[in-house]
Structures are given as structure tokens and as C-alpha cells.
Amino acid sequence: MIRFDHVTMVYAPGARPALEDVSLEVEREEFVFLVGKSGSGKSTFLQLVMREISATSGHVWVLGQDVGKLSRWAVPKLRRQIGTVFQDFRLLPNKSVYENIALAMQVIGRPRHAIQTAVPETLDLVGLSGKEKRLPHELSGGEEQRVAIARAMVNRPQLLLADEPTGNLDPDTSLGIMRLLDRINRTGTTVVMATHDADIVNQMRKRVIELQDGDVIRDQARGVYGAAR
Numbered sequence: 001m002i003r004f005d006h007v008t009m010v011y012a013p014g015a016r017p018a019l020e021d022v023s024l025e026v027e028r029e030e031f032v033f034l035v036g037k038s039g040s041g042k043s044t045f046l047q048l049v050m051r052e053i054s055a056t057s058g059h060v061w062v063l064g065q066d067v068g069k070l071s072r073w074a075v076p077k078l079r080r081q082i083g084t085v086f087q088d089f090r091l092l093p094n095k096s097v098y099e100n101i102a103l104a105m106q107v108i109g110r111p112r113h114a115i116q117t118a119v120p121e122t123l124d125l126v127g128l129s130g131k132e133k134r135l136p137h138e139l140s141g142g143e144e145q146r147v148a149i150a151r152a153m154v155n156r157p158q159l160l161l162a163d164e165p166t167g168n169l170d171p172d173t174s175l176g177i178m179r180l181l182d183r184i185n186r187t188g189t190t191v192v193m194a195t196h197d198a199d200i201v202n203q204m205r206k207r208v209i210e211l212q213d214g215d216v217i218r219d220q221a222r223g224v225y226g227a228a229r
């Protein structure tokens with residue numbers, strides 16, 4: 001699903017590498033937490049997978065493709081197979097819940113009948129049936145994140161990347177979001193989630209990859225947040 005082969009990322013000449021000689025593999029249908037202090041390289045990792053940036057050296061393979069070698073038209077095709085969720089939700093404020101989700105299908109040219117089927121199904125998946133007409137400001141933070149997850153999932157991506165998705169939510173709401181991400185994972189979507197949320201990581205007991213100054217310093221199955229090294 002994802003393979004990093006001696007990946008180094010240097011943003012500016014002479015700068016310290018944001019990732020240095022990272023090699024690892026994420027298998028299909030895994031759930032992986034990326035942890036590490038601020039600046040350790042978590043977002044850089046996710047951006048490399050999305051091909052928002054290109055590795056300075058080494059190879060990043062995503063869904064069987066060396067993303068550094070993709071042509072310009074192949075990048076959007078790759079991104080269509082990857083859902084993304086962020087800490088700040090990134091919903092369009094003057095569009096309804098339904099419209100926010102439908103837009104993700106419209107922009108890739110899906111036909112209206114497909115949208116009319118998939119949006120209600122996805123709203124049901126995230127537990128927001130009945131709220132389709134609401135605007136984002138009429139929702140709680142947890143509900144806004146559920147809309148963002150619905151938008152990420154409506155095109156049925158094989159891979160879901162989440163950058164600190166519970167960062168703006170209280171512990172109970174965060175747990176609800178994690179249960180949803182776990183359910184999405186169990187139905188076959190690979191999930192990679194960067195987080196600082198120790199409680200969540202310790203409760204979920206999934207694979208934990210810890211970065212420090214651009215190095216992988218721990219890769220642990222059924223891991224915890226703080227190092228039990």
C-alpha cells in the first residue's frame with residue numbers, strides 16, 4: 001500500500017532533513033499511528049504519500065506506483081484513491097453538509113445518480129443522517145469532523161490519511177471519531193493517522209511508528225504512545 005525506500009526529504013538546501021533515510025512499509029488494510037514531537041516529520045510523511053511534495057532522494061511507493069515518477073495527469077488520479085482528514089476540518093462554510101460531501105464527487109465528474117446514492121450512504125456511515133441540510137457552523141466539532149470524514153470516504157478511497165484529526169476535539173468526542181476510523185479500517189480501508197493524542201493511541205493499540213528529528217525510532221505492533229522500548 002505504502003513503501004518508503006530510503007526516503008530523505010530536505011526542504012531547503014543546507015536545511016536539516018525533515019525525513020532522513022526512512023524505509024518502511026504499510027500493508028493493505030493496516031491501521032498505523034504516526035507519532036513524534038512537533039517537527040519530527042509526520043506531516044512531511046503524509047505529504048510525500050499524497051505527492052504534495054517529492055522526496056529529495058529515495059522512492060515513495062503508493063498503491064503500487066513510484067509517486068516520484070508520476071506524470072502530471074497521474075497525480076490527481078493517485079489523490080482520488082486517497083482520502084484526507086485534517087485537524088481543522090476544512091469544510092466549505094456556506095455549503096450544507098450534503099453539498100460539502102457531494103462536491104468531492106462533482107469535482108471528479110461523477111454522475112448525479114451516483115452522487116444521490118453515495119452521499120446518503122456515506123452520511124449514514126458517519127452517523128449524520130438527518131443533518132444533511134445543516135451548515136458547518138450549525139454542527140458540533142465532532143459532527144464537523146464526521147462530515148470531513150464522509151467527504152474523504154465518499155469516493156471509496158483505498159487509503160485514508162488523517163493529520164491530527166482529534167486535535168480540536170474533547171476526549172469523548174475524539175473517542176467517537178476513533179471508533180468511526182476503526183470501523184472504516186475494518187471495512188477494508190488502510191488508515192494512517194498522525195497524532196499527539198496519547199490516550200487515543202494507548203486505547204486503540206494499533207501499530208505505532210515514532211519519528212524523531214526525521215528518523216524512525218520505533219515501529220511497534222499494538223503499540224503505545226510513549227515509548228515502551
Ligand SMILES: Nc1ncnc2c1ncn2[C@@H]1O[C@H](COP(=O)(O)OP(=O)(O)OP(=O)(O)O)[C@@H](O)[C@H]1O
Pocket residue numbers: 011012017018036037038039040041042043044045
Ligand atoms: N514547507 C516547509 N518548508 C521548510 N521546512 C519545512 C516545511 N514543512 C516542514 N518543514 C520542516 O520539516 C521538519 C518536519 O516538519 P513536519 O511538519 O513534517 O513535522 P510534524 O511532525 O508534522 O510536526 P507537527 O506535529 O507540528 O505537525 C520541521 O523541521 C519543519 O520545520
